[in-house]
Amino acid sequence: MKYKNKKGEHIEIIKCPVCKKENDTLYLLFDDFYYVKCRTCGLIFQKVRPLFDSLKSRYSLKYFFYELKNKENFFNLMKLTLNDIKFEKSLIKQFPPPVKFLDIGCATGMLLNYVKKLNLQPFGVEICKPSVDYARKNFKVKVFDKSLEKVKFPDNYFEFIHLSHVIEHVPEPVNFVKEIYRILKPYGYIIITTPRVDSFQAKLFGKNWRSYHRDHIFIFSKDTLIKILSMAGFKIKKVISWGGVPKGYTSNFIKSIIDKTVKFFNKGDVICILGKKE
Numbered sequence: 001m002k003y004k005n006k007k008g009e010h011i012e013i014i015k016c017p018v019c020k021k022e023n024d025t026l027y028l029l030f031d032d033f034y035y036v037k038c039r040t041c042g043l044i045f046q047k048v049r050p051l052f053d054s055l056k057s058r059y060s061l062k063y064f065f066y067e068l069k070n071k072e073n074f075f076n077l078m079k080l081t082l083n084d085i086k087f088e089k090s091l092i093k094q095f096p097p098p099v100k101f102l103d104i105g106c107a108t109g110m111l112l113n114y115v116k117k118l119n120l121q122p123f124g125v126e127i128c129k130p131s132v133d134y135a136r137k138n139f140k141v142k143v144f145d146k147s148l149e150k151v152k153f154p155d156n157y158f159e160f161i162h163l164s165h166v167i168e169h170v171p172e173p174v175n176f177v178k179e180i181y182r183i184l185k186p187y188g189y190i191i192i193t194t195p196r197v198d199s200f201q202a203k204l205f206g207k208n209w210r211s212y213h214r215d216h217i218f219i220f221s222k223d224t225l226i227k228i229l230s231m232a233g234f235k236i237k238k239v240i241s242w243g244g245v246p247k248g249y250t251s252n253f254i255k256s257i258i259d260k261t262v263k264f265f266n267k268g269d270v271i272c273i274l275g276k277k278e
């Protein structure tokens with residue numbers, strides 16, 4: 001028997017993909033979805049969610065226009081993160097050329113264009129077809145228009161795999177990170193950025209926190225993200241976080257103090273982890 005949600009999407013009911021057990025408790029209830037928290041590992045996820053084909057159909061033309069409108073902004077944020085982990089200054093110098101860089105969920109391809117200028121070999125994976133067409137046309141970069149597992153890259157292929165605001169959308173995050181580990185070269189790096197639930201902002205805003213979203217079928221904490229990376233075999237090299245209160249929430253002066261404090265104490269609501277295949 002197939003069940004549908006209010007939007008007419010076929011749904012499935014899942015167990016915690018880390019523990020593979022059904023031992024969860026209601027975490028937060030919204031109008032058309034809810035999160036549970038695994039009592040064993042603390043992972044927060046949508047227990048009832050649309051099947052992958054329905055999820056995929058959400059990343060259509062409307063999503064492309066959202067990506068297009070924000071492309072400079074998203075690119076600048078990714079660039080700041082790469083600077084924080086010393087990507088240009090140190091990491092890329094650890095490998096002899098040619099250095100292969102894969103951006104999963106590469107959207108309009110801005111980041112691929114940037115690494116191309118650094119003389120790296122750019123590869124993209126993106127399920128939003130209009131974004132794929134845009135990246136190929138504007139930046140002449142190689143982008144696969146399917147999910148990562150379906151591309152079937154060779155073992156030990158990339159020096160770098162980057163994903164920003166992607167893992168929270170992925171139906172099988174544990175297997176997904178294992179696939180990333182398989183296709184990374186030994187000593188290669190994963191650079192993974194996602195919203196962080198154990199943050200100052202998530203506590204401050206409660207249900208209105210910006211990252212509780214129907215498309216975010218998982219919400220990670222620092223611990224649960226480290227857990228799935230470690231399960232795949234990654235060694236954690238760096239953890240940074242940032243993201244303050246939104247503009248207009250308070251005066252610019254107070255905002256600047258909050259933003260700096262949150263970053264200093266590493267309690268921001270966006271987290272980036274640098275992991276290594278050693």
Ligand SMILES: [Zn+2]
Pocket residue numbers: 016017018019020038039040041042043
């Ligand atoms: Zn669990």
